[in-house]
Amino acid sequence: MGTGLTGTFVLRWSQTRVDGFAPGTFCELGIGASWRWSGQAFRMDGPDGIARLGVSREVAELHRRAAGKARRICGRVVRLKHLDAIEIDDEHLMDRCIVLTDGVQVFVAIHVPAAHAPDGLLVFLGDLPPADTDFWIARITTNPRADARARRQVAPPGGGLAAGTAVETPQGLRDIAQLEPGDMVLTRDDGPQRLGWVSHQRISGARMHLDSRLRPVRIAAGALGEAGPREALLVSPGHRLLLAGSNARTLYSESGVFVRAGDLLGLPGVSTALDCTAVGYVSLMLERHHVLTAAGLAVESFFPDRSDMAASVGAALSHQSGSMPSAADFGPPARRCLDPGEAAILTAGYC
Secondary structure, eight states: OOOSOEEEEEEEGGGEEETTBOOOOGGGOOTTOEEEEOSOOEEOSSOTTOOBTTOOHHHHHHHHHHHHHHGGGGTTTEEEEETTEEEEOTTTTTTSEEEEESSSOEEEEEEEEETTEEEEEEEEEEEOOOTTOOEEEEEEEOOHHHHHHHHHOOOOOOOOEETTOEEEETTEEEEGGGOOTTOEEEETTTEEEEOOEEEEEEEEHHHHHHOGGGSOEEEOTTTTGGGSOSSOEEEOTTOEEEEESHHHHHHHSOSEEEEEGGGGTTSTTEEEOTTOSEEEEEEEEOSSOOEEEETTEEEEOOOOOSTHHHHHHHHHGGGOEEOOOOGGGSOSOSSEEOOHHHHHHHHGGGO
């Protein structure tokens, strides 16, 4: 028997085991191999009484409120038609799927890529196979188009804050686009600090049309509660903002945590800037990671911790100035950085 629940369910690739081991890439799967999954699945539709599987009623209430945000776990490749139905982008539907069976039941899992999950996600449309139960891979469907697309998929550029954003400095508010290496900015932890490197990256409307990950996130004045911006702010989806409050303390034992702007989409006052025809992103790097204040909102300085650093630096190489320090010597992040799943739970309290 399956779980007995009908809907749309998502598993992380890392939650699965093939022949008892963590799987490699999708292309390494073989027919006849044993397959099972464990942990918790995200349900993307269905009755309000169901949030994440395998949690207590008390915890489920918190996760129920977070369910809408959890949709972003597969938001790069799943488009919502309405709240009770999800369709997979035609570019990915049946490109890569596996058929699982225990000799009686049959389940189909669609493998879809996701920027934040390097190995992708598994989407079950209909029933979900029970956890911690052995199944066998009866069929594998793929095609050269899917393999080629997976090879050329790159991480989204690091981006930054949009030109025109007011950043706090010892001399008062200054347009981020006017700052240069050697200028001083105010940090939340260590007061005035000197800029060591500044990157300017212009994204045209054509590029945003081809890659929606480049399109900025608009945060309205007053969004995100008392700590929100004083005026509307445009920021790249990958840039982190500092969220503080009781939720951060209760869930993560931190006074404040960094959350990517793209993981805040769907909150009141947070939306994709669909009317933006072009944007100039500016990144500010100091001697180490810091918390800055932009438009009244706490944001991060540039931090070379992810693969998107290479994309950001590569794209802006001809426009950068100053000396960029080595990532190995940069030190830890100024605050804990949440992944999309953690952010979904945290931001449920902002709805």
